[in-house]
Amino acid sequence: MRAPKTFRLHIGIFGRRNAGKSSILNALTQQDVSIVSEIAGTTTDPVEKPMELLPLGPVLFIDTAGIDDEGVLGEKRIQKTLQIFDRTDLGVIVSNFNDWGEFEHQLIEEFKNREIPFIVVFNKSDIHGENIDIESQLDSVKIRYALTSATKSTGISGLRQLLLKTAPADFINRPTILADLVGPGEAAVLVVPIDKEAPKGRLILPQVQSIRDLLDNDSFCTVVKERELREALSLFNKPPKLVVTDSQAFLKVAADTPAQIPMTSFSILFARFQGDLNEMVKGAMSIDKLKTGDKVLIAEACSHHPIGEDIGTVKIPRWLTQYVGGKLQIDSIRGHDFPKNISDYKLIIHCGACMWNRREMLSRIIKAKQAGVPLTNYGLTIAYSLGIFERALQPFPAALNIYKEVYKD
Amino acid sequence: MRAPKTFRLHIGIFGRRNAGKSSILNALTQQDVSIVSEIAGTTTDPVEKPMELLPLGPVLFIDTAGIDDEGVLGEKRIQKTLQIFDRTDLGVIVSNFNDWGEFEHQLIEEFKNREIPFIVVFNKSDIHGENIDIESQLDSVKIRYALTSATKSTGISGLRQLLLKTAPADFINRPTILADLVGPGEAAVLVVPIDKEAPKGRLILPQVQSIRDLLDNDSFCTVVKERELREALSLFNKPPKLVVTDSQAFLKVAADTPAQIPMTSFSILFARFQGDLNEMVKGAMSIDKLKTGDKVLIAEACSHHPIGEDIGTVKIPRWLTQYVGGKLQIDSIRGHDFPKNISDYKLIIHCGACMWNRREMLSRIIKAKQAGVPLTNYGLTIAYSLGIFERALQPFPAALNIYKEVYKD
Incomplete structure (x- = not known):
């Protein structure tokens, strides 16, 4: 398009x-x-x-x-x-x-x-x-x-x-997070797991921003935990236009969302909203090229990030190691400082950067591109390693094509 | 009960x-x-x-x-x-x-x-x-x-x-804002108008807290603007257990919500959650006793409150004046300082105090009670002056009875 x-x-x-x-x-x-x-x-x-x-x-x-x-x-x-x-x-x-x-x-x-x-x-x-x-x-x-x-x-x-x-x-700045995928007078379902890391009495910023984005564009949404998703979907007499989940509940949500309803994650929405989805899709696909001993950089935008702390430092390193089948050399950075020399890395995995402006994230994408290092984000990494990349990219035809071009057989 | x-x-x-x-x-x-x-x-x-x-x-x-x-x-x-x-x-x-x-x-x-x-x-x-x-x-x-x-x-x-x-x-601290009125596996509809005062890309705290309260208690909710409420309600094959609206959209939401669906406002929920609903219902009903020249105290919890600024200082004074049919002496206060001598006031109208702990709000309720001054909040004042008090109190039988006792004919 x-x-x-x-x-x-x-x-x-x-x-x-x-x-x-x-x-x-x-x-x-x-x-x-x-x-x-x-x-x-x-x-x-x-x-x-x-x-x-x-x-x-x-x-x-x-x-x-x-x-x-x-x-x-x-x-x-x-x-x-x-x-x-x-x-x-x-x-x-x-x-x-x-x-x-x-x-x-x-x-x-x-x-x-x-x-x-x-x-x-x-x-x-x-x-x-x-x-x-x-x-x-x-x-x-x-x-x-x-x-x-x-x-x-x-x-x-x-x-x-x-x-x-x-x-x-x-x-x-992109004009919308997800409302362009939903449409006026239509519904999205936002799946918000509540785990022990969720701050008491709050929702995290990408969730709030997504709700607001829908309201600003005359859409609406149902907000539900992954456990009640099936129940919530059964209440609709017309399927919602989109189901969006936190990446952590990807498999359960994929299983509980009928195949004809498009499904993606907040991280993938934010790859598009705060970064460059197509570039980050290419980045995720380069996970396949990782070998034991390769250097990977994991970058968190917030210098103090109470939520998702263990996603970047524990869960993703573990998944990557399992996927690659060997030990990787993983470095972690936080905040606005970006290493001058990144060409040693085989992959950069970034958080959703929900607290930044898009300009800063795009600037890192240029630097990675210049150094010839693929860059992706947490959610795309999770989707790729869980094997639900194709389904999660369905709402984004250009990004999906990048994937299909490689796996066209 | x-x-x-x-x-x-x-x-x-x-x-x-x-x-x-x-x-x-x-x-x-x-x-x-x-x-x-x-x-x-x-x-x-x-x-x-x-x-x-x-x-x-x-x-x-x-x-x-x-x-x-x-x-x-x-x-x-x-x-x-x-x-x-x-x-x-x-x-x-x-x-x-x-x-x-x-x-x-x-x-x-x-x-x-x-x-x-x-x-x-x-x-x-x-x-x-x-x-x-x-x-x-x-x-x-x-x-x-x-x-x-x-x-x-x-x-x-x-x-x-x-x-x-x-x-x-x-x-x-009360254990729940509204989840006790909805129940596990059941849905509420939250009506969130987006006006020019709404902070860009965000929702205000009581809205976020209410969504989270429902998720914490295995309920879920649909979040919608007042304009799309009718459309959203028509999408469900089973009516939601409760519709909650921002007080500013009370009349439209009351008109668009079928009579058999209980309906109330965030302010009324917060009268209960952060204060004492029964006392505040009595307070709202004392609006009927106000006469031209009476002193009214309007209290805002936040000392800098960009949202709702004109509710306390413009809209409520205007509504009260219209309701009473004459000029009132209205004083405004902000923040944690509460006047020592409040017995001159005929009514105290408080904001929802969403940023406070309940203890502080209850402490003011005792002070008002001791001085013999009725105390209510913004949302109850609006509901009362709009003539939809009874409907908005239906989810709260004890509070509704206080109203019905007075207007039993």
């Missing part, structure tokens, strides 16, 4: 004809497994390129390559350029720094006047001379910039981080 | 034959509108008196009046007295102070050894001499005591506060 154009983050790419706009775009594109289709335009019309840009998701690049510059924004081209500014959510100025000048300053001025967030990309490989003064010049005016070498494909990961950092929060 | 003996707080009253045990009991009894029935015993057996003691609720007084003392716990009576200690949750030593001595110290020693909370009551009117040294003597050993004059009925309110303060938390 392609995202409608209206939901895509519109990234306007500006710069002189020889600045390297196309090579930057190509470098981003070649790294992503995604379909890039060009929408034809006349030579002076900007080219629009819809794509799935990791980690931002669906974006629309507006490539102003067709617009000539000749140093300054002349009267004739002002109208056309203004139209692009009108629909730009995030601006990118590409420069080779050698002819950085009046034209670039006019672009910056325009972004500032319109309060459009923007970044500058210097294509290092095109820069002549060594001791250029980029850093001091742009740092002093607090302009965010990235240094890339499109031809050598270096700096692209830093550019992704900068795009992530600068993109408006509305585009980073 | 009488509380079973097992759920009553067992208060053992100890003291010498002439210490005033009976007059203390009578003073407490005469102030409470409650049935006191004596369970007959032999002269040397303790008399058990079940009663509704404001504000503790159902208690069982074990009156040791039949046990002779003669100064010390002689061998012959030790066995009988130990039996009483065995079932005492809260001990009361009554003394006239003149013969305070070895006997009382033995009682105190026994309470301490058994870790039974206890208080001492000095019946002032029986104390001979003015400059007695009670305070310094008992303060030094940190023993809680009350000074009463049972014959003049003074100090009884202070005694109640001391009993409240000393009673074990298990007896102060």
Whole structure:
């Protein structure tokens, strides 16, 4: 399912004809497994390129390559350029720094006047001379910039981080946790086991957020323990649209939910809501490649996390060991510090990061991707090791396809 | 419905034959509108008196009046007295102070050894001499005591506060918010309106606590906005045992809930859970006695309360004014400070106090009662002024009877 154009983050790419706009775009594109289709335009019309840009998701690049510059924004081209500014959510100025000048300053001025967030990309490989003064010049005016070498494909990961950092929060944060899977006037069933770790008199945040997400979108839900699920389902004269369970009750809930009712877990919902479900599905599937002695990093977002304490430190290590059939080298981290060097790990398993904003989780996904380390989360790991991955992914066709592509026989 | 003996707080009253045990009991009894029935015993057996003691609720007084003392716990009576200690949750030593001595110290020693909370009551009117040294003597050993004059009925309110303060938390805190009205394996519907005051992505505490209370007791619930209630109810092939709404949606929910389904509000549940529903029902009914110019105190538990801000300061004052048909003098307070002098007020209207422990709310109920000022809460005020008091009280027969007694025609 392609995202409608209206939901895509519109990234306007500006710069002189020889600045390297196309090579930057190509470098981003070649790294992503995604379909890039060009929408034809006349030579002076900007080219629009819809794509799935990791980690931002669906974006629309507006490539102003067709617009000539000749140093300054002349009267004739002002109208056309203004139209692009009108629909730009995030601006990118590409420069080779050698002819950085009046034209670039006019672009910056325009972004500032319109309060459009923007970044500058210097294509290092095109820069002549060594001791250029980029850093001091742009740092002093607090302009965010990235240094890339499109031809050598270096700096692209830093550019992704900068795009992530600068993109408006509305585009980073997903609009819904699960209400899009349920629909107005329809019901979900949320299965909330109460074990001795559950804080007295409360529900944990992902559960509360899910209930609220449904109410905000004119849906409703039945909240029930796993033991009473069968009884609760028998009360419906029309099946609920979705059953969501805490991962810890996965097997019982899978058994008690009729096959025609879609079923998933809070963790899988949060992989999508707070991270990138497709990337994390790939991550979970890499469990199969783990071998005795491999290094695995388990990352908990909260530095003090009374709930689920033993999921990350006890249960998941135990399951993984059983699954792999040998001892793994498991490191645990907590909080906002992420190791600089992660390339030794064969897998990173993250908590749902329900207390973080999505930007932080996506930033880790880029870092893992750059280091070539698959990343997944607790719930996906549990679902995979319990053998109910396929059923739990059914509400998410794109993610399910990633799985089916590998196990298509 | 009488509380079973097992759920009553067992208060053992100890003291010498002439210490005033009976007059203390009578003073407490005469102030409470409650049935006191004596369970007959032999002269040397303790008399058990079940009663509704404001504000503790159902208690069982074990009156040791039949046990002779003669100064010390002689061998012959030790066995009988130990039996009483065995079932005492809260001990009361009554003394006239003149013969305070070895006997009382033995009682105190026994309470301490058994870790039974206890208080001492000095019946002032029986104390001979003015400059007695009670305070310094008992303060030094940190023993809680009350000074009463049972014959003049003074100090009884202070005694109640001391009993409240000393009673074990298990007896102060009610075991359930609403699960007792629903039952295991059965469903409630919780109606949660989402207005602009609702904090983003969250539910307010009483809603979360209610969901959790149901799960803890093997019940379950459907959570729905008032707009989708009708749709949600139509989805079930068996009516829920109870519909609970936020007071703000009372009229719509009353209209959309079939008459045979019991319906109440979170506020009414919390009047019972955090306060004393019967007292607060009386308080709400006193709205009818308000006249133009009367003073009303509106009390909010939280000192900073972003939600419901305008309920206490705007909506309730407006409703009351409309109901009374004239201007009232309305004072507002917030937080833990309660005015010393409240006897000028004709009514106190409290928030649900969901962030407090019940002890604090009960303490205010005693203070209001002592000052002769009726006390109610927001939700009961709203229900009363909207004319749906009777329906909202149906799940609570004792409270409903208080209302029907007055409006029996």
